[in-house]
Amino acid sequence: MAHASFDGLRVLSLESRRSKEVAKLIKTYGGEAFVVPAVREVPLDTPQPVLDFAASLIAGEFDMVVFFTGVGVKAMMQIIETKYSSVEFLTALRKTRVVARGPKPQAALRELNVPSSAIAPEPSTWRELLDTIKNEFADVLPEMRVAVQEYGATNPEFLAALSEMTTQVTRVPVYQWALPENLQPLRESVLAVANAGVDVVVFMSAVQVIHLFQIAEQMGCVDDLRAGMETIVVISIGPTTTEVLLHYGVQPDFEPSRPKMGFVINEAAQYAGKVLRQKKSGVDVALATRLAGLTFSSSAAKTDQNGDGEAVAIARPVRKVAASTPTMAGFRDGLGPMDFLHEISSRIAAADSFHTVLERIVEFVTTAVPCDSCFIYVLEDQNLVLRASKNPHSEVDRVGMPIGQGITGWVAEHREPVAIAANASIDPRFKAFKNLPEDHFEAMLSTPIMTASKVVGVINLQHRLPYQHKTSEIRLLSMLGFLVGAEIERARLESENLQLASRLETRKAVDRAKGILQRDMTISEDDAYRMMQRESRQRRKSMREIAEAILLSEDLRKMRPESVAK
DSSP states (O other), rough: OOOOOOOEEEEOOOTTHHHHHHHHHHTTOOOOEEEOOEEEOOOOOSSSSHHHHHHHTTTTTSSSEEEEOOHHHHHHHHHTTSSSOOOHHHHHHSEEEEEESSSSHHHHHHTTTOOEEEEETOOOHHHHHHHHHHHSSSTGGGGGEEEEEEEEEEEHHHHHHHHHHHHEHHHEEEEEEEEOOOOHHHHHHHHHHHTTTEEEEESHHHHHHHHHHHHHHHHHHHHHHHHHHTTTTESSSSHHHHHHHHHHHOOOBHHHHHHHHHHHHHHHHHHHHHHHHHHHTOOOOOHHHTTTTOOOOSSSSEEOOOSSSSSEEEEEOOOOOOOOSSSSGGHHHHHHHHHHHHHHHHHHHHTHHHHHHHHHHHHHHHHHHHSSEEEEEEEEEEEEEEEEEEEEEEETTTTTEEEEHHHHHHHHHHHEEEOSSSSSSSSOOOOOOTTOOOOOOOOSEEEEETTTTTEEEEEEESSOOOOOOOOHHHHHHHHHHHHHHHHHHHHHHHHHHHHHHHHHHHHHHHHHHHHOOOOOOOOOOHHHHHHHHHHHHHHHHOOHHHHHHHHHHHHHHHSSHHHHHO
């Protein structure tokens, strides 16, 4: 094998969890190491999703559990052990089909003596994971209830595809990603790349790319960062990270033969110097990689002959993807909806009304999937009630239907999306509402809103003219149903709690006011209540306002001098 050496090149890595090991490897291969953590793993705002998952698993409500990361396995166990017996949980887990996305979660599960029913092969992206699940469990998959351990950001493409193949999919987030507390090293890294202060940059995860460009955007120098990467060697650990780099307009020079830390540093040491010399001499990037001994082809494992006639490993080619990939393997869109959900959560925390949250969701949905009409129905007491609309409607908060009635009710009952390209009104499941003119529209797309494995509502999109919904649009709306389900349920419960609290306060005020009238006028409780009702109708005031007026009068009477003297 060719000798691997950086020969003094300045190598930037944004690795966080294994920063010491990366720095040591770079130095071992003769490089000047600059290791700047770009990602911080932080606990969830609440451990409740994990605890709910544990309770459901122990109750036998899942048939398969998918683990994405080894760190996630360990973090999950730490949360679960705060409330449940680890023995009870692991016994239940061993009774289900367990799927691991590669060797790291498999190793963590093995430590817990939990066997893996299937393991995704390298490069262990969500695509290999999905293919593994389809191949291994094709016969029973449609009847399965699946839980997915998430990491950092959700993966909407994986969830949408899996939900189409199974009975239900439940997300189990165990930690989240954040920027480091000290951002100055990342800012200095942006400037170093932009001003050729480093020779090589190694990306070992997609979120490292996202956070670096996020800091560059805050600094107002995204173009400088992108231009700087054209003059240095950019190495991506695998296809997921490559897709995100391409989204930002950066063409990686190569990927390692295997998506492992040791391979990426070793092969960077072998080829980075050659690629850098060719790039600085003005040679095209693709040509530079070929001249360095790297070949772009469809094969993942090739060999070539170096100058000494010795066979050397050829790094796997960087896969070409569309310049405007919308989902970027789940990471970019995964973080986008996370920001969106954070905004909704902030609105709830700020005591915004239920309808404000729903209107925000309608705005987001109609931006993502253009349409003429958008309705959101929320499940309340086994009835789907129209709670939000893209177009102004007097029927909002009035129109409702039971589960199973109409296309909307069918979607809620079966937990499946429905896409109708034309003549929606002649579909046998259709039910018309005379006050909704959108019922005369031609095309319709309806998907359930889910949270904690239950339906909480339905999103309907409608088109005036015939419209063939793309598979990507159906999957996107299904994904949005997953993402906003928890927020809708939280907002609805918040609204119900406020209404309940208001009713309790009204009841207390009315009861106190009745007591005062009974005492002062020597009348019965029923007479006192009827008197207050009469005043409410005549003065066009609510019962609470009448009661508060009586209570205020009583308080003022007690403050009179003669009352104080007594």
